Each structure stands twice: as C-alpha cells, then as structure tokens.
Amino acid sequence: xxxxxxxxxxxxxxxxxxxxxxxxxxxxxxxxxxxxxxxxxxxxxxxxxxxxxxxxxxxxxxxxxxxxxxxxxxxxxxxxxxxxxxxxxxxxxxxxxxxxxxxxxxxxxxxxxxxxxxxxxxxxxxxxxxxxxxxxxx
Numbered sequence: 405x406x407x408x409x410x411x412x413x414x415x416x417x418x419x420x421x422x423x424x425x426x427x428x429x430x431x432x433x434x435x436x437x438x439x440x441x442x443x444x445x446x447x448x449x450x451x452x453x454x455x456x457x458x459x460x461x462x463x464x465x466x467x468x469x470x471x472x473x474x475x476x477x478x479x480x481x482x483x484x485x486x487x488x489x490x491x492x493x494x495x496x497x498x499x500x501x502x503x504x505x506x507x508x509x510x511x512x513x514x515x516x517x518x519x520x521x522x523x524x525x526x527x528x529x530x531x532x533x534x535x536x537x538x539x540x541x542x
Contacts, residue, residue, distance in 0.1 A: 435476045435477070436487045439490060439491065441458070441497065445490070446488075450517050451518075453517035455488070456515040456517075457489045457512060457540060458490050458492060458512070459511070460508070462495055468509060468510045471512065471527075471528065478533070478534050479537065484541060487541065494509035507525070510525060512524050512525075512537070514536050522536040
C-alpha cells in the first residue's frame with residue numbers, strides 16, 4: 405500500500421511539471437547571442453535599423469572578460485531583444501577592427517542602424533559600458 409500511495413504522489417507531481425514550466429515568466433529572456441562578425445549580417449542589421457554592438461575582443465584580455473559580463477547583463481533586458489552583437493577577434497581580424505577605427509582590444513562601438521551612436525575602449529565601469537550599449541536603442 406505504501407508503494408502505491410508514493411506512486412500516486414509522484415504521478416501527481418509529474419503531471420504538474422508542465423503547468424509549472426508553462427507558467428514561467430516570459431520576461432526572463434536571454435541576452436542576444438554574441439556572434440562572430442559577419443559583413444552580410446552587419447549590413448542587414450544596419451539596413452533594418454537594428455541596434456548593433458560591435459565588440460573588438462581578445463580571449464586573453466581581462467578587460468574583455470569583464471566587459472562580457474556587463475554586455476550579457478545589460479542586453480538581457482527586454483529593451484535589447486532586437487540588438488545584434490558582433491565580436492571581432494583582435495588577434496586575427498586586424499584589418500576589420502582597424503576599418504571600424506578601433507585601436508585596441510576591448511573596444512565597444514554602438515550603432516542604431518547605420519548611425520554610430522557611441523563607443524568606448526578599455527573600460528570596465530558598468531555604468532559607462534551600459535551608457536554606450538543603451539545609446540543603440542535610444
């Protein structure tokens with residue numbers, strides 16, 4: 405008898421799981437995926453008037469690692485759901501980051517469509533980084 409009542413409790417809990425999962429808040433959205441820079445995707449995002457963040461990144465850079473946390477936390481807000489984030493590799497894509505006018509790794513350049521809205525380099529201050537990222541949606 406004890407096993408059948410345990411089974412009944414387990415079955416009732418298992419049946420409730422889909423309802424709990426379905427009730428999860430939709431606002432808990434993930435930040436936009438940071439994707440490797442792609443010229444065609446960048447051009448399409450500019451034509452569509454999307455908010456864009458171009459990030460000159462180096463995997464060995466401690467400032468870049470700190471920036472990654474801020475980028476993820478800021479862009480997780482619903483207001484950034486349309487933002488496109490491109491990463492340019494500082495070590496292997498020198499002509500590309502130079503074309504954007506960057507001079508070092510850990511440079512963030514924000515765009516709203518084709519218009520550059522702000523940029524910052526070698527900074528980890530959350531407030532300053534947030535302001536640059538926010539400029540793309542303002």
